[in-house]
Amino acid sequence: MHAPDLRYEVKFTAPEAYLPKLRAGLRLHPMxxxxxxxxxxxxxxYLDSQDFTRLxxxxxxxxxxxxxxxxxxxxxLSPVRGTVEFKLKRDQxxxxxxxxxxxxxxxxSGNWSAFLVDLGRELPPEARVQMQNLTWPVLINRYHREYYxxxxxxxxxxxxxGQKFYGQWDRMWPNLRFSTQPLELLVVEVKAxxxxxxxxxxxxxxxxxxxxxxxxxxxxTERLLGLR
Numbered sequence: 001m002h003a004p005d006l007r008y009e010v011k012f013t014a015p016e017a018y019l020p021k022l023r024a025g026l027r028l029h030p031m032x033x034x035x036x037x038x039x040x041x042x043x044x045x046y047l048d049s050q051d052f053t054r055l056x057x058x059x060x061x062x063x064x065x066x067x068x069x070x071x072x073x074x075x076x077l078s079p080v081r082g083t084v085e086f087k088l089k090r091d092q093x094x095x096x097x098x099x100x101x102x103x104x105x106x107x108x109s110g111n112w113s114a115f116l117v118d119l120g121r122e123l124p125p126e127a128r129v130q131m132q133n134l135t136w137p138v139l140i141n142r143y144h145r146e147y148y149x150x151x152x153x154x155x156x157x158x159x160x161x162g163q164k165f166y167g168q169w170d171r172m173w174p175n176l177r178f179s180t181q182p183l184e185l186l187v188v189e190v191k192a193x194x195x196x197x198x199x200x201x202x203x204x205x206x207x208x209x210x211x212x213x214x215x216x217x218x219x220x221t222e223r224l225l226g227l228r
Contacts (some may be wrong), residue, residue: 005054006194009094012209016161018213025208026148026157030201033157034119038146042160043077043142045070045168046217047134055138055221064181065089067217068134070101070119072143077140077166077176078107083124086130093194099127107174115174137168140176155203160187165220180223187214 013021026033047068048055065088072082081104086097101122105115116135120128146159163183166175186207192200204211 006093006095007191008092008197008200009089010092010189010190010200010204011057011212011214012186012187012190012204012207013212013214014186014209016186017024017039017162018209019159019186021208022159022186023190025206029203029206031150031155031203031206033148033150033155036149036153036156039144039146040073041075042145043074043080043082043139043140044216045080046137046138046220048130048138049133050219053133055218056216062094068131069217071163072118077142078105078174080105080107084119084127084131086127090111092197097127099123107176111173112171113167137174139168139217139220139224140166140174141216143216150203155190155192155199157203158189158191160189161185161215162186163216163220165223167224169224180220183223185219187216 047070067087068084069087070080070082070084072080082101084099084101088095088097101119103118103122105118107115110118116137120131124224125130142162142164144162148157148159149155162180163185165183166177166179168175188207190200190204190207
């Protein structure tokens with residue numbers, strides 16, 4: 001297995017009403033952030049164990065943890081042709097393992113048990129082994145993402161808004177209709193290769209935001225369980 005491509009990551013949150021001020025701040029930023037490519041909708045299906053192992057790792061503050069999701073892009077929740085991602089984190093360093101799925105799935109026409117079996121068949125053996133204890137979908141979330149970068153593209157910045165969550169943990173069939181109220185929260189993430197951490201720190205000092213811990217998986221699960 002190849003050595004992971006480590007990224008240094010810093011997150012911020014703010015009310016969505018702050019978005020125009022943030023965009024203006026990026027235009028005037030001393031590192032000259034500019035749009036990297038057009039914005040798009042991101043959809044994620046998060047998997048966990050029945051006792052919420054991944055969620056509890058976050059609560060416990062474990063420095064090295066992993067989230068598993070199927071990610072796809074577009075304005076609709078189905079059909080799905082995406083990538084299984086193992087998103088790993090160690091303190092402020094993060095990396096991903098990607099497993100593209102060639103098959104297209106229609107989440108409107110099957111139950112979760114059959115879907116998980118079929119999804120496993122599309123993955124290489126090492127990915128199937130890593131997913132052995134991830135027995136059930138917990139939630140689908142979606143949000144709109146804007147992409148920015150410095151001129152040399154070394155420092156990237158994403159802005160997410162319009163978050164919605166669709167609970168799945170207590171359902172046999174995919175729930176694509178009933179969501180929570182949108183979470184009116186901006187999530188801003190600054191990312192760069194691990195060797196550029198000093199430049200990231202310089203970049204965030206000029207942002208008009210307060211740094212904050214944030215996990216969309218944790219936020220969505222808490223919202224769906226009535227914990228926030």
